[in-house]
Amino acid sequence: MAACTFHICLFSLIFCSCGILGEDSNGTLVDVGVDTLRPDLVCSPSEEAWRRRNTLQILRRQGPCYPDRVTKPDHRQALARVHSINARLSSATRSNGTLLQGSKHCLPVQSGSGDYIVTLSLGTPKSDQMVEIDTGSDLCWIQCKPCSVSCFPQQQPPFDPSASSSYSNISCTSAPCRPDLGGSCSSSSSTCLYSYAYEDGSATGGILATETLTVTPSTVFPSFVFGCGHNNRGTFLRETGLFGLGRSPYSLVSQVADRLGNVFSYCLPAKSSTGYLTLGNMTAAASSAVLYTPMLTDARDPTVYFIDLIGISVGDRRLPVPPAVFRSSGTIVDSGTTLAYLPPPAYTALRSAFRSAMSKYSRAPPRDEMDTCYDFSKAQTVSYPPITLHYDGADITLGFVNVFYIDDDVSQVCLAFTANTHPGEVGIIGNIQQRTFEVTYDIGENKIGFTPGACS
Known part of the structure; x- marks a missing residue:
């Protein structure tokens, strides 16, 4: 229970610093201002890339820092x-x-x-x-x-x-x-x-x-x-x-x-700022905040980064999905896939719990493979349940930018998770779930780490 409290508090601190409200009184929902969901039009570059050695600035195609921004x-x-x-x-x-x-x-x-x-x-x-x-x-x-x-x-x-x-x-x-x-x-x-x-x-x-x-x-x-x-x-x-x-x-x-050194990390920006890619070892101060989970290697493709996802919580309730469901085909971390793809039984449980917590909001039509969408155009704030991904040895609580897929229009904001087409397909942790975290790939030590609030 203490670990859950730690992550929710940490989440609140991060988003308060961005001008977003923290937890509501029941401790299971987080409030966010609708105006903060709209994409920023002004580029605000992160300074982190200039403070570190061997670090490059990352631009997101859909962000205002990218020339000829792509919005759709x-x-x-x-x-x-x-x-x-x-x-x-x-x-x-x-x-x-x-x-x-x-x-x-x-x-x-x-x-x-x-x-x-x-x-x-x-x-x-x-x-x-x-x-x-x-x-x-x-x-x-x-x-x-x-x-x-x-x-x-x-x-x-x-x-x-x-x-x-x-x-x-x-x-x-x-x-x-x-x-x-x-x-x-x-x-x-x-x-x-x-x-x-x-x-x-x-x-x-x-x-x-x-x-x-x-x-x-x-x-x-x-x-x-x-x-x-x-x-x-x-x-x-x-x-x-x-x-x-x-x-x-x-x-x-x-x-x-x-x-x-056989390690690299990146922080993928979510809104106006740039992110960064660091090649080589981090500083001791930065590494002390990382939550690590084992990096797995699968014989199907030893160059891909597998991770051991064992459970998911919506709010303060863990879904009744055993680890064997996630482990049956494995899970990879992929910077090039947008959404998170889950085994069908896991996604069904996630969708049910999430829809129940969001029942007071008007539903919007599905978008592509995203079937849980909401119309927030008439709301001033949104209360949503944080989603926690339970990896082996690390519980990672996701913020609003990791939970929802948002374009320019808040009238169709969708849950950024979906189900695999077939039970045997691999699970994927997409880049939406990674945004604003520093994701560290320590290949020499066979571990992947997550540091919240590293960029915005």
Whole structure:
């Protein structure tokens, strides 16, 4: 009981500091002002990225800090990603946990409302690259000149390998030329080629190469392996490519681990501010506030981040769902999936308890796969039950920005959870449930941590 009290109080402190009311008198509901739910139109960058070493600023596509802000994401892309995750995990054509050539199921590049962007540099002299980051991807790639077939539009010209003194193609005999990175060789060339096709119709193909990566002025990595894409398509905006944060040997985090440590963290912004991505170990002061749970590895795909979800509470009541329901297919933490996807029995229990607590509010029509939506347009405040995710060793209480899916219109605010289509599909903790938390992936120690209130 003491642990529950701690988390609810902590939640209240965080949201009071943001101008949102705290608990109501019954101790199970939290009040939030409706005006605070509307997206901010003014960018208020977080200063955290400038206070830490080896830290990059994260922009959210739907936030006001992103150029040409996107307010209406395409949820079909989010659904494509979820289907792709389950296709990837259910693939039978594996060898020692590695997908074989011709059997890859790559996650969609786009992910509904969950696109998060950082800027880093490649080449000598440096060329800034605005790239998506994704825990479900393993390869780092950008668009390169020449576009031999096609390239999607981007803000600056594609990267020019001929203009960099540190660029080098990877040969067919080099270790990175491997099938799980899409690597292959033709009879007419000794240079390693790669090809990635994503389930949402996006694709990239080109040459595997090495280049100098500059994370910050004092953090530079020579011989960084990346895909130099000469044939690319996708619904990108200003971005130049994608950098994977998975556990492949050639993801961004793996390639910097020898120098910075095999750990990274991020805070995904929810509203007006920016977030941040930190590569390497945190400071002792920051790490003392983290609530950790074991990071699990699943033979279906050892590069994906599994976590042990064992229960859920709505308000102060734990749902009558045994841990075996969540463990039957496992649960992953994914920065590129928007919503949380639960086993059908777990979602049914969650929906029932949540609707009961929210019964005084007018229901709104369902939106895509979200079937529990409300019209708050005539309310001044909303009282809702906080949802707590019970992981092995860590109880994480979610705030309003983690519980609801909100666009510009408060007349259709939806519960940001849904059910998997089939009982055997993997559970997913989406980026809405991660927003404003610093999520720490300590790969060396096999644990994932959550620090509340790290950004807004």
